[in-house]
Amino acid sequence: MQVRQLAEMLGVSPDTVRYYTRIGLLEPKKSIDNGYKFYSPNDQNRLRFILSARDLGFSVDDIKQIFHKADEGESPCPTVRRLIDNRLHETEQRFQDTLRLRARMHVAVESWGDKPDKRPSGNVICHLIDDFNKMPE
Amino acid sequence: MQVRQLAEMLGVSPDTVRYYTRIGLLEPKKSIDNGYKFYSPNDQNRLRFILSARDLGFSVDDIKQIFHKADEGESPCPTVRRLIDNRLHETEQRFQDTLRLRARMHVAVESWGDKPDKRPSGNVICHLIDDFNKMPE
DNA sequence: TGTAAACCTGTGAGCTGGACACAGGTCAAG
DNA sequence: CTTGACCTGTGTCCAGCTCACAGGTTTACA
Numbered sequence: 557m558q559v560r561q562l563a564e565m566l567g568v569s570p571d572t573v574r575y576y577t578r579i580g581l582l583e584p585k586k587s588i589d590n591g592y593k594f595y596s597p598n599d600q601n602r603l604r605f606i607l608s609a610r611d612l613g614f615s616v617d618d619i620k621q622i623f624h625k626a627d628e629g630e631s632p633c634p635t636v637r638r639l640i641d642n643r644l645h646e647t648e649q650r651f652q653d654t655l656r657l658r659a660r661m662h663v664a665v666e667s668w669g670d671k672p673d674k675r676p677s678g679n680v681i682c683h684l685i686d687d688f689n690k691m692p693e
Numbered sequence: 694m695q696v697r698q699l700a701e702m703l704g705v706s707p708d709t710v711r712y713y714t715r716i717g718l719l720e721p722k723k724s725i726d727n728g729y730k731f732y733s734p735n736d737q738n739r740l741r742f743i744l745s746a747r748d749l750g751f752s753v754d755d756i757k758q759i760f761h762k763a764d765e766g767e768s769p770c771p772t773v774r775r776l777i778d779n780r781l782h783e784t785e786q787r788f789q790d791t792l793r794l795r796a797r798m799h800v801a802v803e804s805w806g807d808k809p810d811k812r813p814s815g816n817v818i819c820h821l822i823d824d825f826n827k828m829p830e
Numbered sequence: 831t832g833t834a835a836a837c838c839t840g841t842g843a844g845c846t847g848g849a850c851a852c853a854g855g856t857c858a859a860g
Numbered sequence: 861c862t863t864g865a866c867c868t869g870t871g872t873c874c875a876g877c878t879c880a881c882a883g884g885t886t887t888a889c890a
Contacts, residue, residue: 569877569878571877571878571879572876572877572878574877575876575877575878579876590884590885591884592884592885615875615876616875616876617875
């Protein structure tokens with residue numbers, strides 16, 4: 557199976573498959589005559605797993621570690637539990653950051669509604685941004 | 694003023710100041726004798742603006758556009774209003790994505806609580822992830 | 831049989847917003 | 861005069877792909 561066929565089967569772009577191949581998550585065989593990469597059913601299975609893990613927030617490096625354990629016949633589950641703990645904290649952090657940013661942006665847009673446009677002057681580049689930054693908490 | 698002094702004054706790392714300089718947001722003069730970059734009070738003002746804009750979710754490219762308008766004496770405000778509209782949509786999208794991911798992760802961790810570790814077998818790499826992906830909505 | 835267009839491939843580079851490595855310059859203490 | 865601490869600019873790297881490109885392959889049609 558070539559890259560495009562595998563990609564379409566699992567609903568990702570060929571470039572994505574190439575990327576996972578490049579970093580060693582997939583290990584297709586190289587055809588002798590044309591140099592094309594040939595993906596096995598096992599690669600197909602691995603890709604399916606990669607996509608599942610990705611949807612749970614695992615990084616490709618996480619997935620690499622999981623594969624490493626599994627390839628040695630050990631249970632990757634303890635690793636998985638440990639890794640998702642870290643990712644969960646990161647995601648929570650990102651969530652809070654995004655939440656705060658969103659609120660800030662809404663307040664800014666709101667407060668800019670009845671303010672005029674102004675030309676830059678002195679050390680004020682855009683009074684909307686400059687003034688908003690100075691606003692009381 | 695040299696890079697470190699400017700950086701400390703506004704609470705960022707020298708590397709950050711170098712980065713903004715490299716991409717053209719700051720334009721210090723090069724000292725003739727030692728090649729060091731010399732930042733003016735105007736650079737200081739620009740950096741302050743950059744940090745304010747950054748805190749409102751503007752990208753460095755956005756800020757470049759804003760500076761471009763302002764440097765030509767035009768009002769950057771219409772640009773600013775247009776740009777924050779885009780960024781607001783993006784932030785909302787990222788917020789929703791992060792929210793969904795966070796929920797998914799919580800559900801996963803919850804449901805894994807009473808499941809055992811297993812060794813990989815057949816085409817199951819990690820049953821926690823493989824099975825969770827197959828779970829009903 | 832030829833051939834031209836459409837499609838496919840692998841590889842290399844680019845994106846954001848900095849962080850880090852490194853070789854060399856500068857300056858005060860001794 | 862030298863040692864060491866500190867500072868500098870420049871180049872490279874990070875995730876997770878996406879895009880550009882040159883060339884190979886297959887198909888449509890004459």
